[in-house]
Every structure is written in C-alpha cells, then in structure tokens.
Amino acid sequence: MDASYVPRIEPETAAPGVRARGDAVRNFAFQVLAVLATVLGGWYLAWRWIASLNPDALGFAVVIAAAETLAYLGAVLFFLSIWRAEDPPAQPAPRTVNELRDEPLPHDRPIKVDVMITTYDEPVGLVRLSVRDAKQLTYPFPLTVRVYVLDDGRRPEMRRMAGEEGVGYLSRATNEGYKAGNLRNGLEHSDGDLVVICDADTRPLPALLEETLGYFRDPSVAWVQTPQSFYDLDPGVRLPDWLARRARLGRAGRAVGRAIEAAFGPIAVGADRLGSDPRAFYHVVQRCRNWCNAAFCCGAGSVHRREAVMEGALTEFGAAVEAAVRPITERVPDRARRATLATALASQAARRIELTPYEFHVSEDIYTSIRLHAAPRPWRSVYHPRVLTRMLSPQDLLAWSIQRFKYASGTLDIALHDNPLRLRRLTAWQKVMYGATMYAYLAPLWVLPLMLAPLAFFFAGVTPVRAYDGEFAVRIVPFLLTSRLAVMVGTWGVPTWRGEQYHLASFWLNLRALVHVVARRPLRFPVTPKIASARRPLGLVVPHLVLLGAIAAGLVYRGVLLTRPLAAPGEATAYAANLFWSLHNAACLAPFVMAALVPRRQKEVVA
Amino acid sequence: MLHLRFAHRNGSLVVTPLAPRLDAECALELRARVADQVRGRRRVVVSLEHVAAMDGSAIAALISLLKAMDAGAELRLVHASPSVRALLERTRLDELFPQFDDLAAAVGE
Numbered sequence: 100m101d102a103s104y105v106p107r108i109e110p111e112t113a114a115p116g117v118r119a120r121g122d123a124v125r126n127f128a129f130q131v132l133a134v135l136a137t138v139l140g141g142w143y144l145a146w147r148w149i150a151s152l153n154p155d156a157l158g159f160a161v162v163i164a165a166a167e168t169l170a171y172l173g174a175v176l177f178f179l180s181i182w183r184a185e186d187p188p189a190q191p192a193p194r195t196v197n198e199l200r201d202e203p204l205p206h207d208r209p210i211k212v213d214v215m216i217t218t219y220d221e222p223v224g225l226v227r228l229s230v231r232d233a234k235q236l237t238y239p240f241p242l243t244v245r246v247y248v249l250d251d252g253r254r255p256e257m258r259r260m261a262g263e264e265g266v267g268y269l270s271r272a273t274n275e276g277y278k279a280g281n282l283r284n285g286l287e288h289s290d291g292d293l294v295v296i297c298d299a300d301t302r303p304l305p306a307l308l309e310e311t312l313g314y315f316r317d318p319s320v321a322w323v324q325t326p327q328s329f330y331d332l333d334p335g336v337r338l339p340d341w342l343a344r345r346a347r348l349g350r351a352g353r354a355v356g357r358a359i360e361a362a363f364g365p366i367a368v369g370a371d372r373l374g375s376d377p378r379a380f381y382h383v384v385q386r387c388r389n390w391c392n393a394a395f396c397c398g399a400g401s402v403h404r405r406e407a408v409m410e411g412a413l414t415e416f417g418a419a420v421e422a423a424v425r426p427i428t429e430r431v432p433d434r435a436r437r438a439t440l441a442t443a444l445a446s447q448a449a450r451r452i453e454l455t456p457y458e459f460h461v462s463e464d465i466y467t468s469i470r471l472h473a474a475p476r477p478w479r480s481v482y483h484p485r486v487l488t489r490m491l492s493p494q495d496l497l498a499w500s501i502q503r504f505k506y507a508s509g510t511l512d513i514a515l516h517d518n519p520l521r522l523r524r525l526t527a528w529q530k531v532m533y534g535a536t537m538y539a540y541l542a543p544l545w546v547l548p549l550m551l552a553p554l555a556f557f558f559a560g561v562t563p564v565r566a567y568d569g570e571f572a573v574r575i576v577p578f579l580l581t582s583r584l585a586v587m588v589g590t591w592g593v594p595t596w597r598g599e600q601y602h603l604a605s606f607w608l609n610l611r612a613l614v615h616v617v618a619r620r621p622l623r624f625p626v627t628p629k630i631a632s633a634r635r636p637l638g639l640v641v642p643h644l645v646l647l648g649a650i651a652a653g654l655v656y657r658g659v660l661l662t663r664p665l666a667a668p669g670e671a672t673a674y675a676a677n678l679f680w681s682l683h684n685a686a687c688l689a690p691f692v693m694a695a696l697v698p699r700r701q702k703e704v705v706a
Numbered sequence: 707m708l709h710l711r712f713a714h715r716n717g718s719l720v721v722t723p724l725a726p727r728l729d730a731e732c733a734l735e736l737r738a739r740v741a742d743q744v745r746g747r748r749r750v751v752v753s754l755e756h757v758a759a760m761d762g763s764a765i766a767a768l769i770s771l772l773k774a775m776d777a778g779a780e781l782r783l784v785h786a787s788p789s790v791r792a793l794l795e796r797t798r799l800d801e802l803f804p805q806f807d808d809l810a811a812a813v814g815e
Contacts, residue, residue, distance in 0.1 A: 202759070202789070204727075205726070286763075287734065287766075288734060289730075290729075290730040290731045290733070290734070290763070291730075292730075405730060405762075405763065406761055406763075409730075409761065409762025409766055410762045410793075410796075410797060412762070413766065413797035413799060414796070414797045414798065416769065417797045417799045418798055420799070420801070420802055421798050421801065424801065438804075442780060442801055442802070442804050443778060445801045446772060446778065446780060446781075447777065449769065449772055450772075450773055450777065454766055454769055454770075476796065
C-alpha cells in the first residue's frame with residue numbers, strides 16, 4: 100500500500116454538530132440584518148448615483164458606481180441565497196426496496212446499492228483507501244452493496260488492486276465524456292437501486308448509507324448530497340502558541356494571544372492556506388438551499404436514485420430528438436404522413452444524440468442537478484447536514500487553480516449558453532439560488548474596477564466621489580457595518596474570512612474563465628492533480644504581485660504628496676478612505692501570493 | 707436469466723421478452739443478447755405482451771439497440787402496457803418508438 104497517502108492530520112471522527120437549537124432565532128436575526136443592509140445599501144447607492152458622482156472625472160465615477168452597484172446586487176443575491184436554513188427531517192433507514200418505490204415490486208428484496216469510485220490517473224494506493232472504506236459501510240438491515248472501481252486509466256495495477264480487494268472493476272475503450280462518460284459506463288454495467296458517487300479520493304464514513312437512505316422513502320427524492328470534508332487540511336497554530344513560540348514573545352506573547360482569543364474566539368495562524376475549507380459552502384450555502392429544493396449535487400459524496408438519473412437522461416434525450424425532428428415535421432400538413440416521417444427522422448436523429456445519465460460537461464454535477472430540478476417529473480434533492488465522506492484537498496495552488504477554473508468556466512458556460520433562468524419548470528426560488536451561484540462567478544466585473552480605484556487616486560489624484568466627507572461616511576459606514584453583521588450572523592459558527600480572501604483573490608482566475616467561455620473556447624476537463632507538484636506556480640500570482648506592488652508604491656507616493664503644505668482640502672480623508680480599502684484588498688491578496696511562494700509542507704510518510 | 711423469444715415475420719425480427727418486468731437488472735442482458743440479432747436490420751418489433759412494467763434503464767437499452775440497427779431502421783413496440791406508454795410519453799420518446807396494438811400491424815401485414 101502506498102503509505103504516502105496516509106493523512107498527516109488525523110481525520111475528524113466526530114461529524115460537526117447540526118446547528119439546531121437557537122437556529123431559528125439566529126435565522127430571524129440574520130433576516131432582519133439582511134433587510135436592513137439591503138435598505139441601507141440602496142440608500143447609499145441612490146446617493147452615489149444622484150448626488151455624489153465626481154463631475155471632474157465623470158467617466159471614471161460612473162464605472163466605479165456601476166461596479167459598486169453590481170457588487171451590491173451580488174450581496175443581495177447572497178443574502179437571498181442564505182435566507183433560510185432548514186434541515187430535512189430525518190427518516191428511519193428503509194428495510195427493503197419497496198419502501199423506496201412508487202410502485203412496489205411483486206417480490207420485495209433488500210435494497211441494492213452500487214458504490215462507484217471514479218479514477219483516471221490517481222495512484223493505486225489512494226484509490227485503495229477509498230475502496231477499503233467503501234467496503235466498511237454499515238446498515239441495520241440486509242443490503243446488497245457492490246463497490247466498483249471505474250478506471251478511465253485502464254491500468255492493469257488498478258484492476259489487480261480491485262481484484263485483491265474483492266470489488267468490481269470497470270473500464271472502457273475510450274474516455275468519451277470523461278467522468279460523466281465513465282459514470283455512464285458504470286451505470287450500464289450495474290443494476291443497483293441507488294448509486295453512490297465517489298471521486299478517487301472520496302473515503303466514505305461507515306454511516307453514509309444508514310443516514311441517507313431514509314430520505315429515499317419519498318419516491319420523488321432523486322439524490323442526497325452530503326457535505327464534503329477534507330481530512331488533510333492544515334489546522335494551523337493557535338494564536339497564543341504562535342505568539343509564544345514562532346514570534347518568540349514568550350509568556351507575554353501567550354498572554355496577549357489568550358486575551359485576543361478570549362475576545363474574538365479561537366484564531367489559528369496559517370490554517371488552511373489554500374482556502375479549501377468547504378464548510379462555508381456546505382454548512383451555509385447548500386444547507387440554505389434545502390427548503391426550496393435547490394441543493395445541488397457536487398459530484399462526490401452523493402447518493403442517487405438510479406431511476407431518477409435514467410429518467411432525467413431519457414427526458415433530455417427525447418427533447419433533443421424532438422427538437423431535431425419538429426422543424427421538419429411541422430411543415431407536413433397530413434397527420435398520418437407526419438407521424439411516419441417523424442419516426443423516420445427521430446430514428447436518424449437518435450443516432451447522433453448521446454444518452455447521458457450525467458451531462459457530458461465540465462460541471463456535470465450542477466448541470467445534471469438543474470436538469471432534474473427542471474424535469475417534467477418534479478424530482479427533489481436533499482442536502483444532508485452531516486459529514487459522511489472525507490477527501491483530499493487540492494495539494495497546492497496549481498491544483499487549486501485547476502479545480503477552481505473548472506468550477507468557474509463550467510458554471511459560466513451553463514449561464515451563458517444554457518441558462519437555467521430560462522427553464523420554465525424551475526420555481527422562482529430555485530432560479531434565485533442557481534442565479535446567485537452563476538452571478539458570483541461574474542465577480543471580476545466589479546472586483547477589478549474596485550481594486551484599481553485606489554490606484555487612480557494614489558497616482559492621479561482622481562476620486563469617483565465628489566468628496567470623502569462626513570456625508571460619505573454617514574451613507575456608507577452603516578451599510579458596511581450591517582452587511583458585515585448580517586454575514587456574520589448568517590454564517591454563524593462557520594469560518595468565512597479565508598473564503599472571502601480567496602473570493603477576491605480569484606478575480607484573475609475568474610476573469611480568465613469568463614473570457615474563455617465568452618470566446619467559446621473549448622472547455623477542457625483536466626483532472627485535478629491529487630499530488631503536490633514541486634514547482635512554485637509563480638505565473639498564477641503575477642497579477643496579484645503587480646497589484647500589491649502598485650498599492651504599496653501608491654500609498655508611499657500619495658503619502659509623500661500629502662505632507663506638502665499645499666495639499667488640497669479633503670485629500671487627507673480621501674487618503675484615509677483609500678488606505679482602508681487598499682489594506683483590505685492587500686489582506687485578501689497576500690495569502691494567495693503566500694500560497695504560491697511557500698510550498699505546502701510535505702505529507703509525512705507513515706511507514 | 708432473461709428469457710427471450712426470437713421470431714421472423716414478414717421480414718421483421720420479432721423479439722418477445724418472457725418477463726413481467728424489464729428493468730436495470732436485465733437491461734444489460736437485453737442489450738447484449740439482442741444487439742447481435744438486430745445489427746443490419748431495417749425493422750425490429752419488440753412484443754411487450756408479457757411485460758407489465760419497464761424502467762429507464764430498459765428504455766435506455768432499447769435506445770442502444772436502435773443505435774445498433776441500420777440507418778433509417780425502425781424499432782416498434784407492440785402491446786405496451788399503460789405504464790410503459792406513460793413513461794415513453796413523459797420522456798417524449800413515443801415518436802422514436804412507434805407503438806402498435808397488434809403484431810400484424812407492427813410487421814406491416
């Protein structure tokens with residue numbers, strides 16, 4: 100067994116508790132704050148557009164005001180997307196298959212579950228860990244569980260491993276459709292009522308089926324997604340320790356650290372340097388999509404009803420065939436001849452159209468979710484709030500960037516070429532949820548102008564507002580404070596700062612994804628590397644380094660000018676406002692740059 | 707083990723599954739055992755007189771059979787049960803698989 104994949108950091112054994120008690124109060128407080136922030140933001144923006152555009156630099160002022168407006172819309176969409184947190188009521192584990200079915204089978208039997216572990220180029224030792232954990236799944240009743248390794252790499256050693264572990268091995272002649280195609284091949288060669296999807300590094304906890312199968316008692320439940328959790332995240336060093344040892348401040352440092360932690364809660368220095376911690380996404384965003392049936396599948400750690408997957412695929416196949424046939428048959432007036440022609444044309448068209456249980460797309464998971472949510476048969480999805488699988492986090496900035504570029508380009512591609520907002524069967528709230536997801540990837544459109552604005556002031560003395568005076572402060576500070584508070588309360592107990600830093604620092608990656616998709620360049624499906632590379636991916640952070648350098652130079656340059664006796668009135672407050680904003684931006688960019696410069700600590704090899 | 711009866715009538719291949727259900731459990735077998743027989747055929751009729759229910763995996767197997775047949779070939783269904791008809795309508799595949807009430811009409815007699 101490949102020992103280097105034994106995690107250096109012990110996996111969390113206890114699943115994080117579900118926030119239940121006091122949650123309704125928290126939720127209500129969040130809603131009040133969110134409404135207040137929305138109103139205050141509208142009040143600020145109205146003033147920005149009507150009364151405060153700088154007439155001396157009107158073009159610049161309009162661009163920045165537009166960017167602020169887009170950012171505000173993003174904040175409002177985010178508030179809506181986490182409007183209500185609700186967990187599905189737990190259901191007892193079903194005993195037999197008929198408890199899951201709409202129409203019972205004449206001969207009832209135990210439920211059959213297929214665990215599909217998809218792999219392409221991951222090491223055998225890593226996949227073996229996933230296979231072994233999948234074999235340990237428990238259930239209170241007899242259950243037929245079959246584990247399959249779906250190997251798109253067609254490797255003899257992977258086949259051998261599957262044989263040694265006594266699990267199924269499936270491969271195919273081509274790599275058509277990548278992961279989605281691999282899964283289709285798996286579905287074609289298996290017959291479980293339910294299908295668990297795992298990536299090569301997804302390690303299920305024993306209770307995965309026990310806790311999730313109950314939801315399928317509702318015959319309209321198509322899939323259950325569980326939160327993903329990384330078992331190898333660096334927990335960092337707690338602040339008192341860090342101050343005492345790393346900063347060499349001794350006891351005094353420890354005391355200061357304890358005092359700070361007493362006020363702000365636990366602080367870990369250097370934790371999760373790559374911002375991979377998925378808790379904010381799962382425990383807040385996905386959890387808040389439950390109540391309106393908009394939780395989407397994330398490609399791993401999910402359980403699917405085979406019939407829903409197949410019927411969704413057939414519906415789309417049928418629609419594609421119909422779309423190919425309809426324009427021609429519509430022109431035939433005679434009904435009988437039209438039917439004959441339709442069948443002939445449909446049979447021709449069917450040859451060219453792929454039947455895809457999972458969309459052949461770089462974001463096959465969210466695309467397939469949208470399809471089922473918008474299907475003629477109203478399928479339901481469930482987000483289960485407890486961690487039941489663990490996996491490896493992206494190992495370095497390069498792997499992280501490949502993964503995020505896939506997410507961004509995939510989501511933007513769906514938004515621009517097959518927008519779910521046009522699907523008439525989605526409810527208004529489902530559209531809000533999917534809309535918020537897609538809108539978030541447009542962030543560079545406003546992040547970039549807003550990050551560049553302070554530089555215009557530092558080097559050219561231009562400001563987008565008439566004056567950074569008392570009225571500006573009165574308008575903007577209440578909005579910033581309440582929206583900050585709203586986010587704090589809305590995401591209570593879940594760390595979000597790292598994610599916010601990376602959201603801003605991703606502007607370059609997201610911009611590239613946007614250009615890529617708008618230019619209709621082909622979307623590639625690179626597999627996210629599971630091993631850290633030795634090189635430092637400096638190319639990824641060039642824009643960030645340039646920005647950081649420009650901020651530093653600008654602060655000094657304008658600072659020197661300010662010390663002259665002839666500085667214009669109000670320039671000091673303008674400097675202060677831009678200083679604050681620039682420091683915020685620098686604080687967001689810095690960890691991204693650090694992640695590229697300082698390679699991740701190697702995993703300890705356990706013999 | 708899926709029992710299938712093959713017959714030839716008026717130039718068509720008639721496949722009759724002798725099973726009350728066609729579902730994921732027998733879809734692979736259906737596909738594998740019928741695919742060789744339908745290759746190069748212009749018209750195949752699947753008689754569903756014994757079949758009360760089909761699921762999505764079985765319909766997917768029919769699609770792959772159709773793809774294995776000649777260009778311009780037809781795969782016809784006879785005696786489809788109400789639940790099978792409902793599934794085909796819901797997935798808008800009723801034009802792709804024309805349905806007949808009796809075998810004679812399906813084979814064009």
